[in-house]
Amino acid sequence: MNMESSALLKANLKKLSDYLEPVRENGLQHLINGEMVASASGTTFENASPIDNIAFCDVSRGDNTDIDRAANAAKNAFAGWRATPGSERREILHAIADKIVEHAEEIALLESYDTGQAIRFMQKAAIRSAANFRFFAGRAPDAVNGLSLPTDTHVNYTIRQPIGPVGIITPWNTPFMLSTWKIAPALAAGCTIVHKPAEWSPVTATLLARLCHEAGLPPGVLNLVHGIGEEVGVALTRHPAIKAIAFVGESATGSAIMAQGAPTLKRVHFELGGKNPCIVFADADLDRALDAATFMIFSLNGERCTSSSRVLVEKSIYPEFSKRLAVRTKAIHCGHPLDPDTWLGPLIHPRHLEKVTSYFDLARKEGAEVPAGGVQPETPPSPGNYVEATLFANANAKMRIASEEIFGPVLTAIPFEDEDDALRIANDVPYGLAAYIWTSDVGRALRMSAEIEAGMVWVNSENVRHLPTPFGGTKQSGIGRDGGDYSFDFYMETKNIALATGNHRIPKIGS
Ligand code: NAD
Numbered sequence: 001m002n003m004e005s006s007a008l009l010k011a012n013l014k015k016l017s018d019y020l021e022p023v024r025e026n027g028l029q030h031l032i033n034g035e036m037v038a039s040a041s042g043t044t045f046e047n048a049s050p051i052d053n054i055a056f057c058d059v060s061r062g063d064n065t066d067i068d069r070a071a072n073a074a075k076n077a078f079a080g081w082r083a084t085p086g087s088e089r090r091e092i093l094h095a096i097a098d099k100i101v102e103h104a105e106e107i108a109l110l111e112s113y114d115t116g117q118a119i120r121f122m123q124k125a126a127i128r129s130a131a132n133f134r135f136f137a138g139r140a141p142d143a144v145n146g147l148s149l150p151t152d153t154h155v156n157y158t159i160r161q162p163i164g165p166v167g168i169i170t171p172w173n174t175p176f177m178l179s180t181w182k183i184a185p186a187l188a189a190g191c192t193i194v195h196k197p198a199e200w201s202p203v204t205a206t207l208l209a210r211l212c213h214e215a216g217l218p219p220g221v222l223n224l225v226h227g228i229g230e231e232v233g234v235a236l237t238r239h240p241a242i243k244a245i246a247f248v249g250e251s252a253t254g255s256a257i258m259a260q261g262a263p264t265l266k267r268v269h270f271e272l273g274g275k276n277p278c279i280v281f282a283d284a285d286l287d288r289a290l291d292a293a294t295f296m297i298f299s300l301n302g303e304r305c306t307s308s309s310r311v312l313v314e315k316s317i318y319p320e321f322s323k324r325l326a327v328r329t330k331a332i333h334c335g336h337p338l339d340p341d342t343w344l345g346p347l348i349h350p351r352h353l354e355k356v357t358s359y360f361d362l363a364r365k366e367g368a369e370v371p372a373g374g375v376q377p378e379t380p381p382s383p384g385n386y387v388e389a390t391l392f393a394n395a396n397a398k399m400r401i402a403s404e405e406i407f408g409p410v411l412t413a414i415p416f417e418d419e420d421d422a423l424r425i426a427n428d429v430p431y432g433l434a435a436y437i438w439t440s441d442v443g444r445a446l447r448m449s450a451e452i453e454a455g456m457v458w459v460n461s462e463n464v465r466h467l468p469t470p471f472g473g474t475k476q477s478g479i480g481r482d483g484g485d486y487s488f489d490f491y492m493e494t495k496n497i498a499l500a501t502g503n504h505r506i507p508k509i510g511s
Contacts, residue, residue, distance in 0.1 A: 005341040012338040016109045027058035031209040033073035034219025040065040050116035050346040051384045059202045062227035067235040070223040074165035074192040075241040077220030082162050082190040086141035093137030095215035100130040112337045114203040116346040119338050129180040135467045136188035143488050153504035160492040162190030164243035167236040171249045172201035172348050173303040182246045185487035194223045200349050202226050237261045251476040269480040269490045273405040274433030277426040278308035282317045284438035292462035294328045298389050302409035306434040306463045311413045318415040322393050329372035332389040336381040346384035353385035356408035363401045369393040397425045427453045432474035
């Protein structure tokens with residue numbers, strides 16, 4: 001670490017300690033009906049930072065009773081929030097965005113400390129979160145609008161109305177940004193919310209709920225209940241007052257939630273796992289492809305649903321391209337997440353570290369090469385959950401390292417013969433979230449984009465989000481789409497209203 005970066009790390013740690021003090025002292029509570037409250041049972045769980053795995057705060061551990069209080073608060077607040085004009089909801093959402101910008105440094109530092117994500121990415125995530133609120137603020141007044149579908153005899157028109165109180169369940173990777181991606185459209189639509197954040201990253205969820213209320217969100221519109229997925233998450237998905245569940249997390253949890261919500265016929269929206277292919281043809285701009293492939297897997301600790309976790313490389317360029325991948329991978333070193341120079345911080349939790357490192361042994365057993373990483377750093381920046389950026393090379397589609405989601409800074413490189421072979425390998429996984437295609441042949445880009453099993457395809461690009469576009473996966477990667485109007489399809493009911501013009505024949509019965 002150079003002197004400048006060491007000074008910046010120290011400065012960040014100093015600022016962090018000020019923001020952290022109230023969290024350490026008071027712990028984290030639920031926010032129900034506008035009030036910070038402890039669990040009815042009084043129980044808590046400990047929350048640790050992945051930097052050292054030492055607990056730094058107690059978190060209220062919710063259960064059925066707390067979910068019941070929160071769901072009823074959301075139910076009671078629904079009529080008022082639904083009746084609030086879209087233009088007023090827009091102003092409140094803008095005020096929340098302002099609050100997020102005002103607190104961007106606090107959000108970034110706390111998120112980085114709580115999740116192990118490098119501060120350089122968390123600064124951007126805080127700003128992205130404000131942009132999410134602003135985008136959906138702009139959409140709030142028109143969310144109700146539907147279609148005009150007239151016939152000769154009837155004027156049909158559709159309107160959209162908020163579905164009711166919804167449950168939002170979020171994971172631990174970039175938790176603040178992901179929560180805003182769900183909470184902002186739900187509020188814009190006129191829904192009230194019970195949010196259940198991941199138990200491994202509870203800190204910024206509390207901050208977000210607080211900022212929303214400081215910005216003028218009425219009590220009960222956004223409620224927050226902390227706790228363990230198998231306890232409080234289950235209770236939320238079963239609660240009869242909750243009309244829909246927006247869930248981001250693992251595919252297996254998604255299928256459990258579908259079963260849990262079945263008796264109350266919950267509408268579900270799932271954003272789940274991925275094993276996304278980045279397909280590099282020999283005719284591509286290889287320098288840009290290399291930049292994008294490495295960025296998409298090694299940024300955000302590889303704990304990223306749209307990561308380019310498989311790079312499929314055409315055989316003729318495979319030897320050279322995989323050598324360049326190895327050089328890049330070896331150059332990415334772990335660092336303290338609050339050091340502004342760090343690209344790769346510690347993984348979220350010792351259990352996740354165990355999962356990721358188990359693939360290092362598996363790769364060797366399956367016969368892949370490990371030309372970079374595949375170990376934990378010899379001299380870690382702190383006693384946390386660090387792994388070196390890792391490349392598995394010469395893998396094939398049958399290997400588990402090529403089909404299972406590892407969700408860490410681990411890239412699996414697979415050579416392919418031709419377009420058909422690339423497509424076969426790309427689609428030979430249970431997931432279908434994102435795909436990246438690198439080629440200068442436009443026809444091939446179009447053919448591949450049409451055939452590839454994924455909800456989102458980027459051609460000659462890394463993942464660049466445009467907020468009105470649909471975001472979501474196919475196969476085991478999800479159900480439904482977010483973004484722009486697609487979000488309102490989930491958070492709202494479409495109602496058709498048919499007015500007769502008075503000249504159609506009404507069938508007579510009994511006369
Ligand atoms: P997870 O499924 O373990 O947990 C996600 C959330 O669900 C947590 O809040 C957890 O407490 C809760 N939960 C767990 N069991 C539950 C149950 N039975 N009922 C209700 N809630 C329950 O996921 P994770 O490990 O926190 O996150 C990583 C996963 O998220 C990866 O698979 C990743 O690909 C996925 N993810 C997907 C997207 C996307 O947009 N597709 C985005 C980010 C993360």
